[in-house]
Amino acid sequence: LLRDNVMRNIVLVGFMGTGKTTVGRLIAEKTGMPLVDMDSMIVKRAGKSINEIFAEDGEPHFRLLERELVKELSARSDQIISTGGGIVLNPENIADFEETGLVVCLLADAGSVLERVRHDSARPLLAGDKEAKVIALLESRKPLYEAIAHKIDTSGRPSPAPTAQEIIDLY
Numbered sequence: 001l002l003r004d005n006v007m008r009n010i011v012l013v014g015f016m017g018t019g020k021t022t023v024g025r026l027i028a029e030k031t032g033m034p035l036v037d038m039d040s041m042i043v044k045r046a047g048k049s050i051n052e053i054f055a056e057d058g059e060p061h062f063r064l065l066e067r068e069l070v071k072e073l074s075a076r077s078d079q080i081i082s083t084g085g086g087i088v089l090n091p092e093n094i095a096d097f098e099e100t101g102l103v104v105c106l107l108a109d110a111g112s113v114l115e116r117v118r119h120d121s122a123r124p125l126l127a128g129d130k131e132a133k134v135i136a137l138l139e140s141r142k143p144l145y146e147a148i149a150h151k152i153d154t155s156g157r158p159s160p161a162p163t164a165q166e167i168i169d170l171y
């Protein structure tokens, strides 16, 4: 059938702290598919942290690195891809990924996000007044996340396991 020729990736999209990497790791364990974490890959290649990339090269440069990596990963199949929260800012990223497999958006309310990023200092967009930044950024990006066909609300879920299973069942 046609489906045999279609590339099959699982792409996890969503705001910071919605559990993309944790859920991705679980799906990888359960399916045996390799996990590609975009942020980790960008950090490894750049030889510096996300904070350093933002501070030294600027956010537009980071978005360019993300865009290039999306194109590269879209040419491959059978991988779990954990994206950065800002991947939705460029609709071409989502369009490319939609062609390569299942794109799932993890949603979470501001309270759940804050709980998960409370002790984190590796996210430059949340530096300073974390609560205010989460609320404002979540609000402004909401339509972009809502636009993705497959969504799972992880608000208040204490464990990533049911979310991972739900995605495997969708796949």
Ligand code: S3P
Pocket (backbone or CB within 6 Å): 014, 015, 016, 017, 020, 039, 050, 083, 084, 085, 086, 087, 122, 123, 124, 125
């Ligand atoms: C960002 C999310 C981060 C990272 C960068 C920018 C964003 O990834 O790519 O700090 O714009 O939402 P996580 O979603 O994994 O935190």
